[in-house]
Amino acid sequence: MSGAESLASIDKEKHPHGLTVALPSVSEEKLHETEVGYNIYKETTEQGLDWTVKEEGWILRRIDIWILPCFCLTQGLAFLDKTALNYGNLFGMKADLHVTSSQFSWFASAFYLGASRYLVAAEPSNWLLQRYPTGKVMGIMTFFWGIIVIPGLGLMTPMWWRLQEQPYCFNGVAGILGGFLSYGLGHATHASVPTWALIFLVLGAVTTLWGIYLFFMLPDSPVNARFFDERQKAIAVKRVAANRTGIKNKQFKMYQVREAFVDPKTYILFLASIAAQIPNGVVSNFSSIIIKGMGFTTFQTVLLDIPSSVLQIVSLVGSGYLAGKFKNSRAVMMFIGNSTCIIAAACLTYAPQDQKWGRLVAYWFTSFQSVGFAMSLVMVSANVGGYTKRQVVTALTFIVHVSTLHLHCSQNIAGPHVLLDSEEDIGYPTATKAMMSGYVAKTALHLALGFYMFFENRRRDLDAEQEGTKVSDGERSRLAEEAGMADITERDNKWFRYVL
Known part of the structure; x- marks a missing residue:
């Protein structure tokens, strides 16, 4: 079966779920115009492109050298931007601003309330990513620190790496760096601004400079990577074509939007994201309060928060390695990560209060929550075909910040408010029970996705x-x-099989 014949047959197929679908005609000329890398893929497929394992390894190392730092630092700065309030709280922000604990909790919630712009901005931002050079869009948006950063990384990752290579582990590194940065700035006693303000100023300055770097240095796709010659570009494209979900299509397709909203996977991932937000809201914004409440000093608290980031790195690298080594094991890794969090939250809730070191270790293991989150991102990139559909599902995974239309926001707003000052002496049981509930719900939903x-x-x-x-x-x-290279969705691609 030739390429043209196989693509034509897809147009005539019924939907895998028995629905007749009216897919737009697949035109070779149109694909050359809209599908990034399709011309290279088509030419090399017809001519036959072979390469050695050594040559592919060299290309992967070049991608890791040039692209991976851009992704990791952008993700890390986004994480620090969100958690800076946690460090500021530890160094007297609440006292300096003369606010009550309830008011300070609303500071944490305001990040997500302010993010109601996600609802308005997410799809236009994703459209910009789709239509224009991705590196330039990412650079501009990072400079202004828009919400496109994390969804943008999720959409760009399949452009560069095979499924078994896709990286998601820099939040832990950022947490370690943030801890040491706060510890160092905490000793800057002669600064003209309070320590908590100094933390915000330093992180803001670094973020702004990083946006400028991204604008000039981040390639839009392997097709225009300056560090590849033509043969290397072709190999880079053929490598990721094996993901079966395409690279990037510049045409916005409404039928793929509609399909995203009738796909059960979309709602399972969306609800799992909701379930994750109460524990995420507590850990991201109030880990310092929880640890200090166990009986540690301010500077001890800063340093004792770092091991949780170390465990996060270990859990992500370990689960990623095992998922790449053993076929269809990602759902199992998600279950293990989520189950670890349930046990850790139960220990935090029910362990004796005088066992502060045991409860501290239990808190550290809540960082395994990142395994489920990271694997869910891979689930999107691995199991959602069609660029428009993938960007909609990705956006819905992150557009979870508007309480009436997107329940995720109500949970992330509520997260900070389950940590009650009146429970400081007894270990904040309301917060830890809420965390446990969120982990249980997320586990059930991830199991549903796998099944x-x-x-x-x-x-x-x-x-x-x-x-x-x-x-x-x-x-x-x-x-x-x-x-996949013809921008066919996974539901309309009868040859597609989900990666578990």
């Missing part, structure tokens, strides 16, 4: 047998890859 995709794969295999279209795994992967 849904598992049974959907089985259904597709059975349909292929009944229709007489079953092919070898290698041929099916080739056809799925080809359809």
Whole structure:
């Protein structure tokens, strides 16, 4: 079956769930115009492009050298930007501003209330990412620190790395650096501004400068990476084409938007994101209060918050390594990470108050919550085809900040308010119980996601047998890859199988 024939057959297919779909005609000329890297993919497929493991390893190292720092530092600065309030609180911000504990809790909530602009800005921002050079858009938005940063990273990651290579672990590193930075700035006794304000000034200045660097140095895709020659660009494109979800398509497709809103995966990921936000709101903004409440001094608290970031790195690197080594194990890694958090939150809630070191270690292990979050991002990039659909699902995963329209916001606003001053002497049980509840809900939803995709794969295999279209795994992967490069969604791509 030729490429043109296989793509044409996709146009005539019924939806995998039995619905007749009116897909727009797949035109080779249109694909050359709208699908980033399609011309390279098509030419090299027809000509036959072979490369050695050593050559691919060299290309991957170049990507890691040039692109990975851009992603990691951007993600890390976004994390520090959100958690700076946590450090500021430890160094007297509440007292200097003469606010009550309830008012200070609203400072934490204001980050998410202010983020109601997500609802308005997310889709236009994603449209800019889709239509214009991604590196330039990311640079400008990072300079103004818009909300596009994290969704942008989620959309750009599949452009550069295979599924088993995709990195998500820099928040832990940022947490370590933030801890040491706060510890150092806390000793700057002769500064003309309070310590808490100095923390905000330093982080803001670094973020602004980093946005300028991104604008000039972050390539838009492998196609225009200056550190690759033409052959290397072709290999880089062919590598990620194996993800079966395409690279980037410049055309906004309404049918993919509609499909995103009828896909059960969208709602499972959305609800799991909601469930994660109360524990995330507590840990991100009030870890210093929780640790200090165990009986530690201010500077001890800063340093004792660092091991949680170390465990976060270990859990992410370890789960990522195992997920890459063992096929279809990402859902299992999500379950292990979430279960660890449930046990840790239970220990925080019910362990004797005089066992402060035991309770501290339990708190450290709540950092395993990042495993579920990181793997859910990989689930989007690995299991959502069609660039417009993927950007909608990604946006919905992050647009969780408006209380009436997006429940995620109400949870992240509520998160800081479950930590009650009256419970300081007894370990904030309301907060820890709320954390445990969130972890349990997230675990159930991630299990539902895994089971849904598992049974959907089985259904597709059975349909292929009944229709007489079953092919070898290698041929099916080739056809799925080809359809993905034509910007076909995973639900309309009958050759696609979900990665668990």
